[in-house]
Amino acid sequence: MKKSIVVFCLLLVFAGTVWAQTGLKKKRPLPHDYGKVVINNYSERAGLAPVVFDHWIHRSKFTCRLCHVDLAFAMKAGATGIKAEDNMKGFYCGTCHNGKMVLDTKVVFEACSKTAPEDKKRCERCHSIGKNVKKEYDFYTYTEKFPKERFGNGINWEKAEEDGIIKLTDYLEGVSIKRTGMVVQKDFSLETKVHGMQNVIFSHRKHTVWNGCEVCHPEIFVGVKKGNTKYSMPEIFEGKFCGVCHTNVAFPLTDCQRCHTKTVQQ
Amino acid sequence: MPYKNGSAIISGIVLGCLIGIFVPMASYGHWTLPPLAPPAEYGNILINRTSERNGVKPVTFSHWIHRQEATCRVCHFELEFNMKVNTTEITEKMNKAGLYCGAASCHDGKAAFGHEKPHCEKCHNGNISYGKEKFAEVAARLPRSNYGNKIDWAKARNKRLIIPLHFLTVKPSKDVKFTSKLKLDAEWPNIPPAVFPHKSHIQWLDCNNCHPDIFNIKKKTTKHFEMERMLKGEFCGVCHLNVAFPLQDCGSCHPGMQSE
Numbered sequence: 001m002k003k004s005i006v007v008f009c010l011l012l013v014f015a016g017t018v019w020a021q022t023g024l025k026k027k028r029p030l031p032h033d034y035g036k037v038v039i040n041n042y043s044e045r046a047g048l049a050p051v052v053f054d055h056w057i058h059r060s061k062f063t064c065r066l067c068h069v070d071l072a073f074a075m076k077a078g079a080t081g082i083k084a085e086d087n088m089k090g091f092y093c094g095t096c097h098n099g100k101m102v103l104d105t106k107v108v109f110e111a112c113s114k115t116a117p118e119d120k121k122r123c124e125r126c127h128s129i130g131k132n133v134k135k136e137y138d139f140y141t142y143t144e145k146f147p148k149e150r151f152g153n154g155i156n157w158e159k160a161e162e163d164g165i166i167k168l169t170d171y172l173e174g175v176s177i178k179r180t181g182m183v184v185q186k187d188f189s190l191e192t193k194v195h196g197m198q199n200v201i202f203s204h205r206k207h208t209v210w211n212g213c214e215v216c217h218p219e220i221f222v223g224v225k226k227g228n229t230k231y232s233m234p235e236i237f238e239g240k241f242c243g244v245c246h247t248n249v250a251f252p253l254t255d256c257q258r259c260h261t262k263t264v265q266q
Numbered sequence: 267m268p269y270k271n272g273s274a275i276i277s278g279i280v281l282g283c284l285i286g287i288f289v290p291m292a293s294y295g296h297w298t299l300p301p302l303a304p305p306a307e308y309g310n311i312l313i314n315r316t317s318e319r320n321g322v323k324p325v326t327f328s329h330w331i332h333r334q335e336a337t338c339r340v341c342h343f344e345l346e347f348n349m350k351v352n353t354t355e356i357t358e359k360m361n362k363a364g365l366y367c368g369a370a371s372c373h374d375g376k377a378a379f380g381h382e383k384p385h386c387e388k389c390h391n392g393n394i395s396y397g398k399e400k401f402a403e404v405a406a407r408l409p410r411s412n413y414g415n416k417i418d419w420a421k422a423r424n425k426r427l428i429i430p431l432h433f434l435t436v437k438p439s440k441d442v443k444f445t446s447k448l449k450l451d452a453e454w455p456n457i458p459p460a461v462f463p464h465k466s467h468i469q470w471l472d473c474n475n476c477h478p479d480i481f482n483i484k485k486k487t488t489k490h491f492e493m494e495r496m497l498k499g500e501f502c503g504v505c506h507l508n509v510a511f512p513l514q515d516c517g518s519c520h521p522g523m524q525s526e
Contacts, residue, residue, distance in 0.1 A: 023495060
């Protein structure tokens with residue numbers, strides 16, 4: 001009996017520390033750092049610097065779906081477990097970074113290769129943490145003419161595509177499967193649980209442009225039927241559900257009213 | 267500056283022995299409240315992330331000047347200024363590109379002075395009491411309070427004696443209705459509970475200024491913000507130690523308590 005009380009008390013203390021919060025404001029990332037992913041599954045063990053992956057340059061050329069569905073990239077840094085070998089065989093990064101693919105009249109540089117280049121300069125284009133590498137594209141020069149908005153990268157990516165400033169590739173010959181279009185569901189509202197907070201308008205139309213169906217269904221949102229997946233705002237803040245993308249790559253959760261737009265009739 | 271309060275002294279004498287049996291004396295510990303800056307310097311900060319390294323004097327930033335022009339929301343939400351000095355990576359290049367201080371309708375050379383000579387020393391002066399004379403003029407025409415800048419900023423805004431901008435590009439909705447006052451029980455039995463009005467905070471802030479970083483949004487998880495942690499600059503102390511009315515002003519949060 002005594003033992004169980006002690007265990008119970010310890011559990012309470014543990015629960016207390018889990019629930020405790022820091023009470024401090026987090027630092028906001030700079031526009032060029034938003035969406036930056038550091039990958040270090042095997043790099044340092046192989047004597048190389050960890051890889052820095054910038055979403056901003058890639059999303060200005062490709063849809064999310066292409067990499068996260070067709071090329072099978074996971075949604076969490078390090079979770080894909082990319083090996084140099086995989087890239088050499090033409091998987092993952094190596095699908096495009098093969099020294100052959102031509103994009104905007106430029107040949108896409110080759111990712112990993114068996115014969116390491118002598119100056120290692122090519123390796124350091126990706127394996128760049130702590131290397132002070134001058135990247136081919138400077139964020140601010142590259143995005144100078146892009147429509148601006150606040151938060152995240154400070155770029156309105158949706159408008160950039162609408163205005164034709166960026167043209168995204170969604171299909172790779174020999175990799176992607178030809179799909180027939182589906183009828184997109186109308187926008188719908190999601191009710192909030194907190195009194196006084198506006199409802200969320202969710203647009204399938206906006207999301208399917210870059211994500212198709214498979215980025216979200218069935219893994220993140222199991223149901224195709226409304227109400228099947230139960231989730232809460234704290235879970236989203238923890239990086240689940242909408243937070244899978246909207247805490248680190250898509251526009252951040254900073255601006256509540258970007259989603260919570262519909263006034264509830266009271 | 268030791269912390270005491272009126273009701274604690276009176277009830278301490280009368281009920282001292284009784285309560286003393288049940289409550290450990292440690293809970294009556296006297297906190298040391300951080301010393302207050304003079305009114306003209308309260309909320310002033312010296313920013314020296316890279317200034318001196320680049321051969322210029324540190325930047326003096328006065329909250330009291332800026333909060334007449336814009337609410338907290340504009341700078342700490344829209345313009346993404348962090349909440350701790352020297353953590354925002356402000357550079358001349360960034361400012362000139364329209365970020366941070368240089369945002370359109372701020373220091374863009376039109377609405378307020380820009381980033382060229384002869385304006386450099388208006389910020390890069392390294393003088394924490396810069397603009398003291400101007401402060402006296404401002405304080406004279408605004409309602410008084412007893413702490414901090416000794417200006418009742420909330421009253422000044424409600425009476426429209428100051429009309430700060432509340433947004434630049436991200437317009438806040440008028441429909442968010444958080445009007446209820448939250449009641450928070452104090453840690454000590456003889457201290458009246460604190461009240462938290464969302465309404466007066468929304469007048470200056472966006473939801474995101476406080477949520478979810480400083481205060482998460484899980485219900486009933488706010489039990490961990492003891493005064494001690496606020497005094498370390500956490501929770502309410504993020505703002506109420508250095509810019510908003512300071513913690514010396516007990517009665518403003520714990521109605522029924524005398525301020526120090």
